[in-house]
Amino acid sequence: MEKKKEEFFKGDGEVQKTVHQSIEVRLQNLTKEFTDKFGKITVAVNDFSVVIPAGKLIGLLGPSGCGKSTTLYLIAGLLKPTAGSIYFGDEDVTNMPPEKRGIGLVFQNYALYPHMTVRQNIMFPLENIKMPKLEALALAQEMAELVHIGDLMDRKPNQLSGGQQQRVAIARALVKKPRVLLLDEPLSNLDARLRLQTREEIRRIQRETGITTIFVTHDQEEAMSISDEIVVMNLGLKQQMDRPQSVYEEPINMFVAKFLGNPPINIFEANLKGGQLVMKDGEVVARGFTQEDQEVFVGLRPEYLRVSEKGEITAKIDLVEHIGRDTMILCIIEGYDHLIRAIVPNDRQFHVGETVKFNCSKLFVFNGENGERYR
Ligand SMILES: Nc1ncnc2c1ncn2[C@@H]1O[C@H](COP(=O)(O)OP(=O)(O)OP(=O)(O)O)[C@@H](O)[C@H]1O
Ligand SMILES: [Mg+2]
Incomplete structure (x- = not known):
């Protein structure tokens, strides 16, 4: 499936068109x-299958070493797969050299040429394909304006902020009108504020161009905030692909549930007995399970705990933290020796040592052995 998007209407009567392709x-x-060299094999990417829809921004998310960069380099053609295939639209690109694939790649460290100006950096890929100078100049200017650095064209990289350098790298990746844009942790060298700004910029640029984009990050909040869909990866294996909110609210297993969420999800052991979910202190917190009796893990997001007189979970407050609009309390629950976190409303005071009762608006139950979620 291939569609084309026309963008860029310039002022003064002249209409300039840049056609970016969107491709699955x-x-x-x-x-x-x-x-x-000792013959030891690392399976960096393991039987990985996904379909990335044309024109979407996909976040590839997972812990360090899970195979994100390797996946990206396979798509770029910088690495050859041991097995499997890669398609751009209907075209099998598995054995196509990188320069023929039509990809734009942006790395974590911007990899700009320090002795060149911004303009020369952006134009560099066009010189390689011998585009006429005037055309290349116009195109470089257009891309610079797209990423809002049009007035910095004569500077050298060391005269730019980190965020501006990253925009130059993005403009350079876009200048050849790639079919696919690949971003490998493009924001990790930026401080917190620039990170936020630049990720919004990337989102805007992606929307304006409609280029199918894969954004690699190990930062769950970053992935959640900018992606149309996220792919969660662990140990080279795809765990789940869905819209960010769906992955958060309906995780497929305990790994995904734990990887997403800040503050993190509370996990504790419990038992399924006769279709009931029984905590270690004997309280029944949920019913209606069809699985046989077994030990399971329960996952409770901090915001799923509700303070209630009639709550089934009894907890003693260990710490109270005010986090902006909300309050987070850390509690010890009966029958367990570890703390759980709850986000509670600010409309009442909570004190260390106080006993509170919770019920849960929602909880997850995971298979005690393989972590798969029961639904
Ligand atoms: N050239 C290589 N030779 C041997 N092993 C490699 C090579 N490149 C990557 N690996 C291994 O493959 C696995 C996946 O690496 P990869 O760089 O894809 O992880 P990542 O998810 O990008 O991690 P990070 O978040 O730290 O960047 C790791 O175990 C890594 O050590
Ligand atoms: Mg990496």
């Missing part, structure tokens, strides 16, 4: 193994 990217049973 399909990874089919993609596997990448590395063998070190």
Whole structure:
């Protein structure tokens, strides 16, 4: 499936068009193994299949070493897969050299040429393809304006802030009108405020161009905030792909539930007995399960705990933290030796040592062995 999007209408009567293509990217049973000099094999990407819809921004999210960069380099063609295929639209690009694939790549460290001006940096990919100078100049200017650095064209990289340098890198990645834009942790060198600003910029640029974009990050909040859909990855394996809110609210397993959420989800052991979910102190917190009796893990997001006189969970407050609009309390619950977090409304005071009761508006139950979620 391929669609085209026309963008960019300039003032003074003249209409300039930049046509960016939107294309579906399909990874089919993609596997990448590395063998070190002792013959030890690392499976960096393991039988990974996803369909990335044309024109969408997908966040590829997972802990360090889970295979995110490797996946990106496979899509870019910088690495060859051990097995599996990559399609751009209907075209099998698995064995196509990187320069033919039509990808734009942005790394964590901007990798700008320090001795070149911003203009020369952005134009560099066009010189490689021998585009006529005037055309290349116009295109570079257009891309610079798209990323809002049009007035910095004569500066050298060391005269720019980190966020501005990253925009130059993005403009350079866009200048050849790639079919796919690949971003590998593009914000991790920026301070908190610039990170926020630049990620909004990336979102805007992606929307304006409609280029299918894959954004790699290990930062769940970043992925949640800018992605149309996120793919959660662990140990080279795809865990789940869905809209950010769906992954958060309906995690497929305990890994995903724990990886998303700040403050993190509370996890504790419990038992399924006769279809009831029984806590260690004997309280029944949920009913209606069809699974056989077994030990399970319960996942409770801090905001799913509600203070209530008739709550089933009894807890003693250990710490009270005011976090902006909300209050977070850390409590010890009966029958357990670890703390749980609850986000509570600010309309009443909570004190250390006080006993409170909670009920839960929602909870997750995970298989005690493989962490799969029961629904
Ligand atoms: N060239 C290589 N040779 C051997 N092993 C490699 C090579 N590149 C990556 N690996 C291994 O493959 C696994 C995945 O690495 P990758 O760089 O894809 O992880 P990542 O998810 O990008 O991590 P990070 O968030 O730290 O960047 C890791 O175990 C890594 O050590
Ligand atoms: Mg990486």
